[in-house]
Amino acid sequence: MNDVEQAILAEVARIPRGRVTTYGAVAARAGLPRRARLVGRVLSSLPESSRVPWHRVIAAGGRIAFPVGTAPHEQQCRRLRCEGVETRNGRVDLQRYGWQGTRGDLDRWLWRVGDEN
DNA sequence: CAAATGACGGGGT
DNA sequence: AACCCCGCCATTT
Numbered sequence: 001m002n003d004v005e006q007a008i009l010a011e012v013a014r015i016p017r018g019r020v021t022t023y024g025a026v027a028a029r030a031g032l033p034r035r036a037r038l039v040g041r042v043l044s045s046l047p048e049s050s051r052v053p054w055h056r057v058i059a060a061g062g063r064i065a066f067p068v069g070t071a072p073h074e075q076q077c078r079r080l081r082c083e084g085v086e087t088r089n090g091r092v093d094l095q096r097y098g099w100q101g102t103r104g105d106l107d108r109w110l111w112r113v114g115d116e117n
Numbered sequence: 118c119a120a121a122t123g124a125c126g127g128g129g130t
Numbered sequence: 131a132a133c134c135c136c137g138c139c140a141t142t143t
Contacts, residue, residue: 023125037138040124057124065124072124 007031008042011101015056018083019099020092022060029101040065055079062094 007030015021023036032038043054055076059065066073068090077087085097092098 024127027125034126034138036125037123038125038140041140042124044124054124059124060126076124 004030004032004038005042008039009052012039012043012052012054012057014101015053015099017053018085018097020056020058020062020080020085020094020097021099021101022094023057023065024060025101026057036060056099058092062092062098064090064092 008026011026011030023039024034026039027033027035030039039057043052043057046052046054064073064076064087066076073090077090080087080092085092
């Protein structure tokens with residue numbers, strides 16, 4: 001595994017339980033702007049045994065990347081539901097569950113923790 | 118080597 | 131909101 005994949009997985013692992021973020025956002029935070037597709041490719045190559053929370057990564061606009069009705073789609077919805085994230089018609093409300101990862105994040109705002117610059 | 122293919126994104130209709 | 135189209139780029143045909 002190279003450093004690029006490492007950076008991407010590190011960002012995915014940073015997403016808090018019960019929150020979600022997009023492929024594009026992960027790429028940007030990993031220092032790879034406009035490389036959303038790469039994020040998807042890396043996640044698709046994860047072994048079943050991986051503990052990386054891949055289900056917290058969704059497509060732009062809160063859409064679940066897998067086609068509605070497919071097994072992987074159902075699995076992702078199930079995993080999200082387990083941590084309190086509700087999915088409606090294959091989508092997640094980003095206004096409510098979206099995680100930006102930096103300034104403006106609800107958690108940091110509430111607890112005043114992390115890098116405040 | 119050319120063309121198709123994605124766990125994508127954004128802009129236009 | 132739902133498509134379509136095009137940019138993106140590592141892999142696979």
